[in-house]
Amino acid sequence: MSGRPLIGVSTYLESKVGWGVWELPAALLPAGYPRLVQAAGGLASMVPPDDPSYAADVVARLDGVVVAGGPDVEPVRYGAEREERTGPPARERDAWELALIEAALASGTPLLGICRGMQLLNVALGGTLVQHMDGHTAGTGVFGTHAVTPVPGTRYASVAPEETAVPTYHHQAVDRLGKDLVVSAHAADGTVEAVELPGPSWVLGVQWHPEMGEDTRVMAALVRAAS
Template sequence: MTKPLIGVTTYLNPAAWGLWNMPAALLPAQYPALVQRAGGLAAMIPPDPDPDSAPAVLARLDALIVAGGADVEPRRYGAERDPRTGPAAPERDAWELALIHAALAARVPLLGICRGMQLLNVALGGTLRQHLDGHTGGEGVFTSHTVKPVPGTRYASIVPYATEVPSYHHQAVDRVAEGLTVSAYAEDGTVEAVEVASGGWGVGVQWHPEMGREVGVVGALVEAARA
């Protein structure tokens, strides 16, 4: 059986390797490794300066993962910047929002991870909480917490029981966009997963599945891509 091609969005940051120190499109290796363990082929999708190229990119993919990373620029959801919100990533915001809209329009299976889930909510008109405590183990340290699925949702059909997930985030969904259904919560009430209510396979998770051992939602994405 042909393996589906899963595009994964990338960071755009200064990086150093060998003798070089320059801007780089990069991605933590755990992302493609998880796609590969789940049975897919991984392709890195760096920001394109022309967001109108998004439909052409999606036409060549079987599914899309919008990866974690920088905080979403608050003006994208009509909010003033909180002092605790991190530096903007305007190239990623513009490109990944265009990819999300193109994926939804073309019904290409879509998974948003952390920032990717937040962008999915913003793309459809929702808002974000710009800071919450207790979802990191300190600067640069992942923690874990329990996520409980909402019965009857797509996520609950993938993982029907409460589970410990790896996380590192200080922002989360606030007002849920129309067209999205909440499909998992943390014990403190934080929205931990959302899904597109109709019109194709689209899921967002607040945690970082690439840091865990199970294929979980990425396995389900790959199966949707096969279909």
């Protein structure tokens, strides 16, 4: 392949969004995601929810896949009852993004899950989630910052070998790990901050939001793998 690799980023799907004189349903993506892809040397393409049966066809046209952050994963996806502080379901996103993950894993397409995307990767491989925790935001709608420590010998540690301060905003986290996943970074409180699949395919999930910071290393590693 020549030129910049094409990186597909999954999108939000909102029932009503306003811009100018319009207030309409919208598939959208915070600008930090495409900007991070571009800064890391890739071409960014938005991948809105579609019929899950088309996921393999979509992934076949991409060089890499990013599953973006967003709403909580519906607990039924990992065999749990909804707890009081779990957000409302985003069923179209859940179905579509799980299908994207499965297609990327089946095809060996490089895959990065960000926040919700990491949680969905864990769920796709049979893992479960903690439905509420404190201390990983700076308030409603305000990103926090904390350090993550890599696990030596992992793919993530090869990208960022030192303890790194990262932008974070989440209230759920990995509980039971999905099949074959390994933990590749922790927060000081023990929260799993990155997971990956060993082997030749490039598969990484990070619990933080690299699109909200200046560090391009994780996305650049995806782009290199997609090249």
